[in-house]
Amino acid sequence: MSRLGALALLATLGAGCEPSAGPPPPAPSRLHVVASVYPVYEFARHVAGEAAEVALLIPPGVEPHDWEASPKDVGRVADARVFVHNGAGFEPWVDRLLAGLGDRRPAVVAAAAGLELLDALPAADPHGHGHPPPRRERAAGPAPAKDPHVWLDPVLAAAQVEAIRAGLAAADPPNAARYAAGAEAFAARLRALHERFEQGLASCQRREIVVSHAAFTYPARRYRLTQIPITGAAPDAEPSPAELARIVRVARRHRVSVVFFEPLVASRLADALARELGARTLPLNPIEGLTREEAARGTGYVALMEKNLAHLRDGLGCR
Amino acid sequence: MLPEFLEYGFMQRAFAVGLMTALICPAIGVFLVPRRLSLIADTLAHVALAGVAVGLILGLSPVLGALLVTAAGAVGIERLRARGTLQGDASLAVFLSGGFAVAVVLISLSGGFNADLFAVLFGSIVTVSPLDVWVVLALGALVGSTVALFYRQLLAITLSEELARTSGVPVAALNLVLTVLTALTTVVTMRMVGVLLVSAMIVIPTLTGFAVARSFRLATAIAIAAAVTSVVVGLIAAYYLRLAAGGSVVLTALAIFGAATLARSLRGRRPAPPLPP
Numbered sequence: 001m002s003r004l005g006a007l008a009l010l011a012t013l014g015a016g017c018e019p020s021a022g023p024p025p026p027a028p029s030r031l032h033v034v035a036s037v038y039p040v041y042e043f044a045r046h047v048a049g050e051a052a053e054v055a056l057l058i059p060p061g062v063e064p065h066d067w068e069a070s071p072k073d074v075g076r077v078a079d080a081r082v083f084v085h086n087g088a089g090f091e092p093w094v095d096r097l098l099a100g101l102g103d104r105r106p107a108v109v110a111a112a113a114g115l116e117l118l119d120a121l122p123a124a125d126p127h128g129h130g131h132p133p134p135r136r137e138r139a140a141g142p143a144p145a146k147d148p149h150v151w152l153d154p155v156l157a158a159a160q161v162e163a164i165r166a167g168l169a170a171a172d173p174p175n176a177a178r179y180a181a182g183a184e185a186f187a188a189r190l191r192a193l194h195e196r197f198e199q200g201l202a203s204c205q206r207r208e209i210v211v212s213h214a215a216f217t218y219p220a221r222r223y224r225l226t227q228i229p230i231t232g233a234a235p236d237a238e239p240s241p242a243e244l245a246r247i248v249r250v251a252r253r254h255r256v257s258v259v260f261f262e263p264l265v266a267s268r269l270a271d272a273l274a275r276e277l278g279a280r281t282l283p284l285n286p287i288e289g290l291t292r293e294e295a296a297r298g299t300g301y302v303a304l305m306e307k308n309l310a311h312l313r314d315g316l317g318c319r
Numbered sequence: 320m321l322p323e324f325l326e327y328g329f330m331q332r333a334f335a336v337g338l339m340t341a342l343i344c345p346a347i348g349v350f351l352v353p354r355r356l357s358l359i360a361d362t363l364a365h366v367a368l369a370g371v372a373v374g375l376i377l378g379l380s381p382v383l384g385a386l387l388v389t390a391a392g393a394v395g396i397e398r399l400r401a402r403g404t405l406q407g408d409a410s411l412a413v414f415l416s417g418g419f420a421v422a423v424v425l426i427s428l429s430g431g432f433n434a435d436l437f438a439v440l441f442g443s444i445v446t447v448s449p450l451d452v453w454v455v456l457a458l459g460a461l462v463g464s465t466v467a468l469f470y471r472q473l474l475a476i477t478l479s480e481e482l483a484r485t486s487g488v489p490v491a492a493l494n495l496v497l498t499v500l501t502a503l504t505t506v507v508t509m510r511m512v513g514v515l516l517v518s519a520m521i522v523i524p525t526l527t528g529f530a531v532a533r534s535f536r537l538a539t540a541i542a543i544a545a546a547v548t549s550v551v552v553g554l555i556a557a558y559y560l561r562l563a564a565g566g567s568v569v570l571t572a573l574a575i576f577g578a579a580t581l582a583r584s585l586r587g588r589r590p591a592p593p594l595p596p
Contacts (some may be wrong), residue, residue, distance in 0.1 A: 240557065241324070272446040
């Protein structure tokens with residue numbers, strides 16, 4: 001028999017299994033979900049539990065702002081039943097990728113859709129002493145005007161979890177109850193996390209956080225902190241000497257003693273600023289992705305947020 | 320009372336690195352430009368990029384990686400040139416594209432471009448560390464003292480290799496020394512203006528010197544003065560006008576060169592020969 005014939009036979013056999021006439025298949029193929037970036041990947045995994053299979057598109061150790069989809073990645077999205085992304089401009093490549101899929105589009109969940117977005121603070125004086133916001137552009141195009149890092153506020157993270165639950169339930173109604181249970185269990189952990197942030201940051205000596213890029217707008221608003229970003233919304237744009245000098249003045253006025261840097265981005269700038277201020281540096285993770293080590297250890301969102309809380313309390317002198 | 324732009328440690332370090340660059344770039348350039356080796360610095364800068372990538376991958380300091388690989392590349396270029404295996408500019412082309420190709424491959428292996436590499440390509444004066452300053456000062460002192468020590472011999476080679484050889488100058492050894500000095504200068508300059516603009520700092524002030532001066536020594540002095548002016552004006556402009564520092568410095572150097580050329584033609588003097596006697 002020719003190879004082609006064998007394939008045709010296999011195809012017919014496969015097709016014969018489809019109708020529900022026969023006995024139910026022992027292991028129904030699970031819902032296949034692809035998530036764009038780490039935060040929504042982890043949220044989707046908690047919602048999915050055992051009922052669906054979730055894969056992450058951007059590999060550990062890669063800065064998501066720098067990532068581009070390869071043809072293989074496009075294929076992975078095309079093969080998924082549900083594609084979960086953060087939205088709010090965090091993954092500028094998503095629209096292009098989905099447009100290229102044509103009819104093979106999976107169901108798409110934008111987890112930040114419907115949330116009220118805040119402007120990403122331009123690297124500006126938090127007291128607004130009349131400086132026009134410096135124009136910031138990346139090589140890849142203008143930076144998004146809104147801060148997409150909604151997941152750093154546990155309350156908004158819970159809203160994202162709910163959006164993902166609704167998306168999975170719509171794509172796979174038989175398992176809707178399991179998704180609801182997974183979402184509720186994780187939402188409870190997020191509520192507890194929010195409590196710990198509230199209490200942990202209730203009384204601090206300072207409330208100004210100097211961070212390497214403007215990713216902490218939402219936790220800053222939730223916990224009444226003031227974010228002083230060294231660069232704007234994108235982590236790789238370097239400030240001009242005059243901008244760095246202005247940040248030095250602002251930080252000195254607030255007696256900032258810690259400069260926060262991001263684990264996935266080289267800390268040159270944070271080091272330079274800390275040197276200028278005589279300050280320490282501490283990591284503050286925007287949780288855009290995991291390092292390879294964190295992925296291997298199985299560290300998750302809640303553990304990373306708790307580490308962030310510990311470093312914030314240390315850097316701000318909280319009791 | 321310091322002006323505002325010198326109140327900050329990072330600007331003080333930028334000026335220290337910039338001024339050292341301005342002193343040594345023309346001091347090397349005057350021996351390169353007349354011998355049609357203007358592009359050697361650009362070549363070595365691309366080789367240095369490969370060195371930076373090696374440094375990043377091995378977890379070494381990028382400057383150290385750049386120094387080692389660039390010095391090795393310099394020796395390779397000089398070997399090819401001296402043996403006549405390749406014409407001068409052909410060996411430069413081989414090393415320029417080869418170095419860049421190695422850099423691109425190594426960078427892709429290391430997981431993609433990041434802020435460190437942008438800083439190497441375009442220069443980064445706001446993140447110069449005190450250690451960087453010491454490294455640059457030490458390298459600059461090495462380059463400067465070597466040039467001063469061998470000034471007569473290097474001048475003789477620049478005027479005519481043949482003549483220098485017959486009068487007993489160790490041409491091959493000194494060519495090697497000059498190439499390695501060029502490599503060191505390239506790495507120092509890279510810190511400030513970035514890989515893509517290194518050769519501008521070596522070539523443009525030198526051309527300014529040759530455009531207006533009648534003697535080699537005066538040309539060298541004018542070239543250094545032009546480079547120092549470019550660094551000072553460029554950095555101050557970058558500070559107050561919020562411009563990229565490397566580009567500002569090079570554009571200032573170009574403006575000075577343009578003014579010098581204009582002044583010369585207004586005086587109606589014949590274009591200076593490439594080698595003023």
